[in-house]
Amino acid sequence: IFLERLFRKKIPMMKLYIEKKVSGEFNEWLVYIRKFAMEIGQSSIRQASLDRQKDERMRAWQREAEECSRVGFDEHAYALDLEYIDEESTLEYDLTPVYRAYNIHVSLGLGEKFREYYYSNRLMQLNLDMQISTAQPFLESHQHFLAQVAGFFIVENRVLRTAEGLLSESQVDTMWEASISKVTSFLEEQFAHMDAANHHLLVKDYVSLLAATMKKYGYQITSLLEVLDKNRDRYHELLVSDCRKQIQGIFVKDSYERMVIEKENDYNMNVAACQLEPIHTVPDLPYVAPFSSSVPGACRIIRSFIEDLVSYLSYGVVANSYDVVKRYLDKLLIEVLNDGLLTLIHNGSLEIAQLVQIAGNIAFLERSCDMFLLHATQLCGLPKRLLGKPHSGLTARAVLKASQNAAFNGLITLANSRIDEFMMLLTSIDWTTEDTPEHANDYMNEVLIYLDMVVSTAQPILPREALFKVISGSLSHISDSIITVLLSDRVKRLSVNAVVGIDIDLKMLEEFAEDRFHTTGLSVLKKETSFKDCLVEIRQLTNLLLSNHAESFMNAVIREKSYASLDHKKVAIICDKFRDAPDSSLFGSLSSRNVVQSARKKSLDVLKRRLKDFS
Numbered sequence: 001i002f003l004e005r006l007f008r009k010k011i012p013m014m015k016l017y018i019e020k021k022v023s024g025e026f027n028e029w030l031v032y033i034r035k036f037a038m039e040i041g042q043s044s045i046r047q048a049s050l051d052r053q054k055d056e057r058m059r060a061w062q063r064e065a066e067e068c069s070r071v072g073f074d075e076h077a078y079a080l081d082l083e084y085i086d087e088e089s090t091l092e093y094d095l096t097p098v099y100r101a102y103n104i105h106v107s108l109g110l111g112e113k114f115r116e117y118y119y120s121n122r123l124m125q126l127n128l129d130m131q132i133s134t135a136q137p138f139l140e141s142h143q144h145f146l147a148q149v150a151g152f153f154i155v156e157n158r159v160l161r162t163a164e165g166l167l168s169e170s171q172v173d174t175m176w177e178a179s180i181s182k183v184t185s186f187l188e189e190q191f192a193h194m195d196a197a198n199h200h201l202l203v204k205d206y207v208s209l210l211a212a213t214m215k216k217y218g219y220q221i222t223s224l225l226e227v228l229d230k231n232r233d234r235y236h237e238l239l240v241s242d243c244r245k246q247i248q249g250i251f252v253k254d255s256y257e258r259m260v261i262e263k264e265n266d267y268n269m270n271v272a273a274c275q276l277e278p279i280h281t282v283p284d285l286p287y288v289a290p291f292s293s294s295v296p297g298a299c300r301i302i303r304s305f306i307e308d309l310v311s312y313l314s315y316g317v318v319a320n321s322y323d324v325v326k327r328y329l330d331k332l333l334i335e336v337l338n339d340g341l342l343t344l345i346h347n348g349s350l351e352i353a354q355l356v357q358i359a360g361n362i363a364f365l366e367r368s369c370d371m372f373l374l375h376a377t378q379l380c381g382l383p384k385r386l387l388g389k390p391h392s393g394l395t396a397r398a399v400l401k402a403s404q405n406a407a408f409n410g411l412i413t414l415a416n417s418r419i420d421e422f423m424m425l426l427t428s429i430d431w432t433t434e435d436t437p438e439h440a441n442d443y444m445n446e447v448l449i450y451l452d453m454v455v456s457t458a459q460p461i462l463p464r465e466a467l468f469k470v471i472s473g474s475l476s477h478i479s480d481s482i483i484t485v486l487l488s489d490r491v492k493r494l495s496v497n498a499v500v501g502i503d504i505d506l507k508m509l510e511e512f513a514e515d516r517f518h519t520t521g522l523s524v525l526k527k528e529t530s531f532k533d534c535l536v537e538i539r540q541l542t543n544l545l546l547s548n549h550a551e552s553f554m555n556a557v558i559r560e561k562s563y564a565s566l567d568h569k570k571v572a573i574i575c576d577k578f579r580d581a582p583d584s585s586l587f588g589s590l591s592s593r594n595v596v597q598s599a600r601k602k603s604l605d606v607l608k609r610r611l612k613d614f615s
Contacts, residue, residue: 023101025097029097036151037148038148040091040155041146041154044151044216045210049209052212095158095163098159098166099162099163102163123175126175132145156175157218180219183224184223184226184227191231192234197238198308201311204231208225211315235312239309243332247336250298251340253293254294256354257292258289258460258461259288264285274296276368290460299368299371303372305329306372309329313325322376333369333372333396337365338400341361341365341407342406345410355410359404359466365400372394411470415450416477419447419477422443423447425446431495432498436497440505444508448508451474455467458471464521465525467520475535480537483537494574506539510532537566541570547603550603551607554607568611572611
């Protein structure tokens with residue numbers, strides 16, 4: 001009886017003691033596991049990163065093997081590389097205090113009490129973990145914060161699986177859903193305030209690793225991936241903004257002179273790495289590249305853009321990231337690169353040599369579009385053969401081609417404006433001179449020097465078709481300018497000696513045109529029009545004014561053969577100004593009605609009358 005009373009008195013005390021003892025051990029575990037949770041999360045996320053790298057290597061090997069299989073079997077393509085076979089490493093942590101406390105409480109008939117105690121304490125810890133400190137910038141604290149969350153739920157997953165009955169799936173799911181809702185809301189807020197694309201990418205990479213980690217433990221991660229997808233356009237805007245600043249910077253720094261590369265390392269970095277030349281060996285140094293420094297600079301920026309964009313889209317909700325990358329790449333090339341080039345072309349402050357170089361640069365950038373697309377294809381894990389399909393190219397290529405034509409037109413405009421400055425010297429010519437000229441007029445010497453500079457500058461850079469377009473445009477402009485002056489009020493009268501001077505000018509210009517047409521290789525294109533043909537109107541007019549049979553202009557057959565480029569009205573105006581011999585109204589006593597008119601003058605007088613009758 002005594003012992004029975006003793007037991008009845010002591011057993012509750014013993015139960016209370018045991019409960020306090022195991023609860024104390026459990027409370028110590030709560031402190032321990034909260035401190036250790038971040039390391040658990042970091043270790044698991046680090047393992048997810050290693051798994052991702054391994055997967056990327058395997059996909060790269062698979063793509064390489066597929067490419068090799070297209071040209072011939074490679075016996076090493078499927079070799080087993082033991083270097084990358086590694087057991088998954090996990091950070092060990094102790095749940096013994098939890099198991100012991102739970103089992104003892106169940107034995108004491110206090111199982112439900114302990115279940116509530118465990119859940120309430122862990123929920124309180126989770127709420128503390130979700131309170132993000134604003135003392136540290138999010139960019140610096142996001143990894144610790146997300147690792148802490150990951151560690152918490154990795155522990156809860158093991159408790160759910162191993163401590164039977166302590167936690168229910170609904171409890172874990174409820175905690176996860178509430179936590180992930182707070183995480184996604186906070187991420188959206190932080191993304192909205194980030195103003196640097198690389199910051200977005202850093203956070204995105206870690207969030208995607210968190211998602212991969214938690215998916216492995218059976219948690220729903222859709223909302224995490226969706227918040228990244230929602231932020232995609234914002235990230236693209238910032239990335240494009242960064243690229244725009246960088247491209248504008250390289251345009252400003254470029255002198256638009258051909259790059260001179262003196263070191264092999266510089267060649268590999270600026271030419272080989274950007275695939276700007278088809279040769280795979282380093283040429284003799286120093287090497288004068290056909291492009292200026294902004295071309296490899298732009299290529300590096302665009303390749304980096306592709307890599308960053310693919311990195312952001314990887315491991316997200318987008319199933320086919322290649323289509324998205326291609327669309328964004330097109331926008332970058334058109335709205336940033338091409339618009340920047342057009343701004344350069346139309347700003348009006350460039351010299352002819354600089355504009356020639358820009359036109360040449362555009363040709364390289366246009367051809368590089370295929371290289372950009374290939375780079376995107378490889379990073380997205382797609383086979384190269386997709387690029388051979390119809391409509392697989394970039395729209396930007398056609399846009400850049402159009403901008404190159406704009407550069408050619410800009411070259412013509414710039415060259416003609418400079419030629420106009422020389423043609424102003426026409427106003428200083430004495431159009432009524434009686435002296436027979438022996439040399440070309442001053443303006444023609446200046447024009448020939450300038451045209452020679454344009455040809456020598458453009459020939460090594462521009463395609464021959466473009467070179468023809470620029471030079472023929474300038475020659476046609478010279479012809480039009482001379483005729484315009486002869487038609488203008490600045491020329492009241494026109495003597496035969498003045499026309500002889502124009503003839504001397506033309507012969508020099510025609511000789512230059514013929515020589516350059518052959519030395520530039522344009523003659524081998526068998527073009528219907530040569531450089532000399534661009535001067536045909538002023539040549540036919542000069543021949544007509546110096547002809548002894550000017551009236552033959554009214555003969556349809558002869559006109560079609562010798563004067564087809566001349567307009568009746570223009571001929572009538574200029575002929576009316578033309579005087580083949582001294583006129584009494586101009587030369588006073590030096591003229592006489594008894595002077596025998598030359599055959600040229602008679603012929604020209606006949607032409608004047610017929611032109612008046614014709615009009």
